[in-house]
Amino acid sequence: MKGDYQDLVDEISALLGAPATLENRDFRLIAFGAHDSEDDLAMDPVRTRSILTRQSTAAVRAWFEGFGIARATGPVRIPAAPDAGVFRGRICLPVRYRGIVHGYVWLLDQEPGPGPDALAAAMEVAERIGVLLAEEAKAGADLSREFRAVLVAGRGWRQDMALAALRSALGPGADGLHAVVCVLPWPGEAPASVPGTAAVCTVPWPGGGDEDGRAGGDGAEGGSGSGPGPGSGAASGNRPARRAGQALAVLVRLRSAEVLVPAEGVATRLLAGGGASAGIAEPRRGLAELADAWSQASAAAQAAAAQPRFGPVARWSAIGPYRMLAALAAAGPAGDPATRVLLEPAHRELARTAELFLDCAGQAGRAAAALGIHRQTLYYRLARVEQLTGLDLDEGEDRLLLHMALKAARLYG
Known part of the structure; x- marks a missing residue:
């Protein structure tokens, strides 16, 4: 199987002569083709929202699923519905693997539309996407134990053994470029499928949430009379006591150390699932510094929760003095x-x-x-x-x- 999701979506766009978008089975955007049309109707409200927010509403999902796309094994044509914000008809290519739908490729329908041969070729590409989505879902689920073991093992031989197990499970991908993402607090089990990731797991988090289940933030008096100025909000004394909880750890594949968009996209989508803040570590090649990357990601997530100007998704490189504070705290100093x-x-x-x-x-x-x-x-x-x-x-x-x-x-x- 060649290329990543974007390559495959671009391939379908070229085959059918129309920009395509790829969403997972929960209607969350994974990739989309370039839109260079001067036709205003090419970007109707539904497609615009999908691209800008990387997800569709429950109403839109229910409307499209009413056409049987979750059961279809071939292209499905869906008519326009201006009242629902769908100004142009759609062609849906279900993305399946072994009989299970893992996502959908969407194209705007137009006259005369693609012929049977072009649609058949596009479905072959959709099958390749299905294999990739299924493999990632399986890998994320299968590697949760190995990934968690690395993050909680501490230093020494236990971590060495955990790293060896994770490296073996990832195979050649273990030597690739990755970024670690922390989402906290995380309210339940780890997601079964997170597109674009190599592994995902939950990790115990002693400060996982306050009385309202949120990850810190300002107290009731935070910002009172202070406006948006620096340091608005309260220090620790203004916050309710926190209870123990858990965070979500995600290992995201990257193509370039300078482009963290895939990690930011994963973090943003996961925040919609219940987290309050997220942090992204500096990219690393290989797994040797995975524990350090987790420390960076979790500190960035805490900084995003503590300072709204960082969040809700903060990069380790952007949290300023909190980098040093996190390092000092990791060494175990008590409050002065x-x-x-x-x-x-x-x-x-x-x-x-x-x-x-x-x-x-x-x-x-x-x-x-x-x-x-x-x-x-x-x-x-x-x-x-x-x-x-x-x-x-x-x-x-x-x-x-x-x-x-x-x-x-x-x-x-």
């Missing part, structure tokens, strides 16, 4: 005793004030405006912070310690 009292729930407003003041580089006017308070009120709160912590906010090192403590609390609190 000087700042511990400030992070108690009783002082959440002071913690938020201090964090935003430091985010504003100590500029009192900017901080007061962002908080919506008078400058004298700001000075009073900062004096209380100094009293509670024993830190001198005129000293650079004390400011650094406090800022790091507040950001670490946001990330891991």
